[in-house]
Amino acid sequence: MADKKALMNGLNQDLANELGAAILYLYQTSTATGWDGEELREFLTPEITGEMQHAIFLAEKIAALGGKPITTPTQYKSPKDVKGMLKYDLKLEREAIENYSQRAMQAEEAGEIGLKIKIEEIIVEETGHAEQIDRILKGM
Secondary structure, three states: OHHHHHHHHHHHHHHHHHHHHHHHHHHHHHHOOHHHHHHHHHHHHHHHHHHHHHHHHHHHHHHHOOOOOOOOOOOOOOOOOHHHHHHHHHHHHHHHHHHHHHHHHHHHHOOOHHHHHHHHHHHHHHHHHHHHHHHHHHOO
16 A cells, blocks of 8 residues: 555656646747747647646546546746757656656556556657757757
8 A cells, every 4th residue: 555655646746747847848839939949849849748648647547546636737947048948858858757767666566567567658758758859959
């Protein structure tokens, strides 16, 4: 039981982070300016939907485990320039990968193998996103 409680707490933190990331990306796509801003919008707009899909999955899983999904997003800052935004986003992606790696271990310990596999799929998505941001930054 303690394993599942810790797992649900972690999943709720991940949910807050995903909701916060969707809001952050929405803010960034609406405020970025210049040519780099156009590129950022093209890159990040689909990510808003991806973050919300992760949030939906997490909320449903928390409820299925008997928990109560939170509705308060993590509040993130947003740098003003596109390069600063991308550097910050890369930092957040790397933190998400670390958090989800821990969550996958917790899911396994709690006997939630299907959840572990789904979280590993999210890790693959987050890793790909981090790699894309890193490549973009190297070209700036």
